[in-house]
Amino acid sequence: MSRARAFLTRHGLDLLVVATAVVTAVGTLLRDDLEHPDGPLFVLGLVGITSSVLVLLARRRFPFAAPATTWLVCAALSFVDPQLIVNGAGILIAGMGAAVLLGTVRNASLSRLGLVIALASSLTVVRNGPSSTADDMISVPVMFALGWLVGWSLRERTERTEAAEERARIAELEREAATRVAVAEERGRIARELHDVVAHAVSVIVLQVGAVRHRMPEEAAADREALRNVEEAGRTALTEMRRLLAAMRDDEEAPELAPTPGLDDLDRLVRDVRAAGLDVRVEVRGEPVSLPRGLDLSAYRIVQEALTNSLRHSGADRAEVVVAYAPTELCLQVHDHGGNGARPTVGASGGHGLVGIRERVKLFDGDLDAGPAPGGGFLVRARLPLGGGS
Template sequence: MSRARAFLTSHGLDLLIVVTAAVTVGGTLLRDDLEHPDGLRFLIGLVGITGSVLVLLARRRFPFAAPAATWLVCAALSFMDGQLIANGAGILIAGMGAAVLLGSVRNASLARLGLVIATAGAVTVVRNAPDSTTDDFISVPVMFGLGWLVGWALRERTERTEAAEERARLAEVEREAAARVAVAEERGRIARELHDVVAHAVSVIVLQVGAVRHRMPDSAAADREALRDVEEAGRTALTEMRRLLAAMRDDDAGPELGPSPGLDHLDRLVRDVRAAGLDVRVEVRGLPVDLPRGLDLSAYRIVQEALTNSLKHSGADRAEVVVEYAPDELCLQVRDHGRAVERSRIDGIDGGHGLVGIRERIKLFDGALSVGPAPGGGFLLRARLPLGGAS
């Protein structure tokens, strides 16, 4: 059934044109009126009237020329045999279809020219018909003119539909571009923060190596020289890392003078969020352990982004934060009690980093993220950060 429906959708009109042409040929062959021609004139009329219908099969490639040819050929054949065109049921159907197609031509000037061709052709056929009346000179052109108007209306509807689809496509492209930019910006932000952490660690290593080298006796000259090489390599790496950090920072962003925050700074974050109007409660489960500096920073940023997202979008007046220290992972949960979740919140397309930053930080530590509507209403975010993958 689905194949038949697909075939009719794609080729149904073509099938109707072929059937119409067959009906036209049959009606022409079965004519028994005294005025019907014979011999060469009959053959020319049969071929012409059949071709005037089948030419509509080329409507996709020639949207104006094909239906215009139907009317021009019919008008020309009416001079040879007026009865051939005027009394053919298949020709009536083909003429109406051609009028509709002429009205639906994309080029408005060609569509208007198509109206002239259809109405002039109809008047010509009526004039050459042997049994036409005065009323036919009005009713027949008006009938095909109405068919043209149907095509014109379909043309405008198609243009509006395609314009809406194009706007939707452009909006989707812009949304994807904005998402890529947000991901790139957030990755840069994460890299700057982690480079700060690594630079600090390298500085400590260099200082410790230098201290050990100075305390070594003169008899361990070879070991002191090796430590000197380590110290020089560390200082070179530190210099290059600082140069890289300077290049990665925004032109209008100043240096990071304060220590990088971690989960031990949650109290200060909660105070700031409460001052902004969101009542936050924090629950810590399990025995807190010392976290790697990068993971600790990312965990803090995840909670910060989640609370900021709730504050900006949910309209909630309270939220809960759960920090759970498991043996092999750190689990974070942030839930607010605001209104129903909008798709833009779940996708993280909120004009800023949103959930994009959370996803990137969790991906960095091979963690897992779950976001969506919370049972009973509101928004729920769960994040798991493996402790083994951070070492």
């Protein structure tokens, strides 16, 4: 059934054109008026009037030429046989269809020219008709002009629809481009933050290696030299990391001087959010454990981004934060009670909302669920495996 409907949608007008041509040809063959010509002129009229209908099958390839040809051929045939056009019901349908098609031509100038052709041709046919009256000289062209106006209105509606679809397509492309930019910026921000974590760890290694080297006896010269090489390699790595960080930082971005935060700093974050107007309650489940510094930082940022979005975009007046420690994973949950929910926009923390949260969760091979909560509001739930991303 759906296949037949699709076929009719695509070829229904073609079938109507063919049926109209058949009706026109049969009606011409069955003419019994005494004025119809015989011989070659009759054959010429039959072929001409049938072709003037069938030419509408080329309307997709020649949207102006095909319907214009229908009218011009009809006007020409009215000089050969005045009764041929005015007596054919099928040609009347074809003429109206041609008028509508001329109104739908995309080029406005060609469409208006099509109106002139339809009016002039219809007036010619009526004038050549032996039984036409003065009223026919007015009513017939007006009838086809109304058909052209129908096509013109359809053309304008189609253009508006296509313009709206094009705007939607461009907006979607812009959203995708903005998302890609946001992801790239967030990944750069994460890398800059993790640089501090890694740099601190390398600095500790370098210091400890240096301390061990100084305590070693002088006779262990080979071991001391090996430790010296490790120490120098660590210092070189720190220098290269600083250069990398400088290359990744924006020209207008100031260096981060404050220590990187973690879940131990949630109390300060909650105080700031409460001062901004969002009542936040924090619940810690399980036994807190010492987290890797990078994971601790990302967990803090996830909560920060979720609360920032709740504060800015959900219209909520309260939110709950749950930090759940499990043997193999850390679970974070932020649930606000607003009506709009959080959206992936730039937050006060400098991140990109859900985009930033998603990138941080992906960094540690975690799972993220974000969307409207069953009981109302917006829910962000992130699961970070302990040791994930290694």
